[in-house]
Amino acid sequence: MTSAVKIVMVEDDLGHAKLIEKNIRRANIANDIVHFADGGSAMDYLFSHEVRMNGPMLILLDLNLPDMSGTDILVKVKGDERLRRAPVVVLTTTDDKVEIDRCYDLGCNVYITKPVDYESFAGAIRQLGLFLSVMQAPDIE
Numbered sequence: 001m002t003s004a005v006k007i008v009m010v011e012d013d014l015g016h017a018k019l020i021e022k023n024i025r026r027a028n029i030a031n032d033i034v035h036f037a038d039g040g041s042a043m044d045y046l047f048s049h050e051v052r053m054n055g056p057m058l059i060l061l062d063l064n065l066p067d068m069s070g071t072d073i074l075v076k077v078k079g080d081e082r083l084r085r086a087p088v089v090v091l092t093t094t095d096d097k098v099e100i101d102r103c104y105d106l107g108c109n110v111y112i113t114k115p116v117d118y119e120s121f122a123g124a125i126r127q128l129g130l131f132l133s134v135m136q137a138p139d140i141e
Contacts, residue, residue: 005031005056005057005058006031006032006033006034006056006057006058007024007029007031007032007033007034007057007058007059007060007132008033008034008036008042008045008046008057008058008059008060009021009033009034009035009036009059009060010036010038010039010042010059010060010061010062010065010070010073011035011036011037011060011062011091012037012038012062012064012065012066013062014037016062016114016121017035017037019118019121019122019125020060020091020125021033021035022125023122023125023126023128023129024125024128024129024132025129026126026129027126027128027129027130027132027133028129028133029129029132029133031058031132037066038065038066038067038068039065039067039068039069039070039072039073040067040068042073043068043073043076046059046073046077046083047076047080047083052080052082052083056085056086056139057086058086058087058088058089058132059077059086059087059088059089060089060091061073061074061088061089061090061091061092061108062090062091062092063090063092063094063099063103064092064093064094070090070092071099071102071103071106074088074090074103074106074107074108075106077107078106078107084107085139087109087110088107088108088109088110089108089109089110089111089112089128090103090108090110090111090112091112091114091128092111092112092113092114093113093114093116094113095113110131112124112128
């Protein structure tokens with residue numbers, strides 16, 4: 001992943017957000033991480049003129065947000081002509097098969113269920129960081 005790829009993290013649990021960022025950094029990912037704790041502010045950012053003109057980006061998306069569903073964000077991002085190429089990694093506690101299938105049908109690229117215990121969660125995020133270090137993100141057009 002080139003340093004130009006911005007990571008947009010939509011995660012309402014501050015502890016999870018800090019853990020995600022810490023373990024991404026442990027995997028030597030130095031990309032900018034922009035964090036939003038609710039869907040509304042994330043949507044305002046993602047659909048701002050500046051962001052839509054300056055991709056590429058990767059979106060880490062929690063499904064359980066205080067103000068809207070992460071699947072609603074996924075639908076809007078994948079339905080937008082400029083943002084639809086942005087890779088979306090759903091990172092959530094929801095392990096319901098129907099919800100997982102729905103997210104893939106809506107265009108998510110990777111679905112990761114957050115493990116309940118700290119060490120497993122930290123390990124999963126480190127593995128995500130390693131994945132991000134070799135992943136190529138497309139330009140948004």
